[in-house]
Amino acid sequence: MTASLPKTMKAIVIKEPYNIKVEDVPTPEIKSPNDAIIKVVYAGLCGSDLHIYRGHQPGPYGYVIGHEAFGEVVAVGAGVKTYKVGDLVCSPFSTSCGNCFYCNQGYTSRCIGGGALLGSAANPGAQAEYLRVPEAEASLFPAPADIKPELLLLMADILPTGYYVAYNARHLIDDGQVDAPKANGGAVVQPVGKRGVAVVIGCGPVGLCAISSACTMFEKVFATDIAEHRLDAARKHGAIALQGDELKKAVLEATEGRGADAVLEVVGHNSALETAVDLARPFGVISSCGLHTHDVKIPGLALYGKKSLLACSHASSSSLRLQFGRCSVHTFTPPAMQVLRDNQDLFSNFIEHQVGLDKAEEYYTLFEQNKIAKTVFVFDK
DSSP: OBOOOOSEEEEEEEEETTEEEEEEEEOOOOOSTTOEEEEEEEEEEOHHHHHHHTTSSOOOOOEEOOOOEEEEEEEEOTTOOSOOTTOEEEEOSBOOOSSSTTGGGTOGGGOSSSOOBSSSSSSOOSSBSEEEETTHHHHOEEOOTTSOHHHHGGGGTHHHHHHHHHHHHHHHHTTTOSOOOOGGGOOOOOOSSOOSEEEEEOOSHHHHHHHHHHTTTOSEEEEEOSSTHHHHHHHHTTOEEOOHHHHHHHHHHHTTTSOEEEEEEOSOSHHHHHHHHHHEEEEEEEEEOOOOOSOOOOOHHHHHHEEOSSOOTTOOEEOOEEEOOOOOHHHHHHHHHHHHHHTHHHHTTTOOEEEOGGGHHHHHHHHHTTOOOOEEEETTO
């Protein structure tokens, strides 16, 4: 079923590093029975977009960027039965078939049966008036009536990702006692009770979502960022936000000198990983969801023989445990949605700017310069 769509649409196109333009491009069409076309209402500007914008993920350029979308279904292929024209939906940043080896284990971000990253040369992205979503049946999720539409945009990427990085840390600390993701993107079981000390490195939008999620799993959550203005937001989300030596001292005091049980790295930069290695205790966990576009370098002796932060000549040592990678959004949607539902007042001011496409170049520049927080493109402005 298809609504009448225009031949062209307005979209943000990445032309080359540090150069995006709003252009008229062809409106997407149904290509497969499993496709859906979404009329975008809100499209997010995400930190991952900056990796493309800065040229860290080199060309080819000339495609529609963006991977966070909330909108209305305006067309579906013959194979899409769950959704119909007029439904309000959120589109995750990656699609999944729901039936391959990885999807059946809940690892939908590694789908081999049709998975695709939106906002790439192969799959035009969400910062446009319309978006084609492949594998819509297993990828989209419906908008619940009790959560504001603009907040649901956070469910396309950053809130499930924040939950995922916290959950992975807790799961590894508990040595598998917390249930693993369920088959076909089923619900992840919430860890029972809160224990341990976690540190979140990076207090941008994903970091704040990680803090709120970690606060449901850990007794004490610290956070840090090189940008001081982000620390206040981290405190509002429940973290003890500090920098440098003050952070290390506080972690030492909270853990009897051992170091953090878990360090959540959301930045995607080697310096953040070095900080994580420094702050974690022996047999601690480093859980990373940061997009590392360059080779990662971690001191080998720290991985093999990590010592307590209060190291001395006779201190015992043992290894670190590491978890890296992209979030399986569909799998982690139910518990992340509950974090959002329980904290709607907290997240009500999370989106700092809502602007039209005519402001795209200006706001990409401001976001890249770390002068603004979460920004959303709204298609009725």
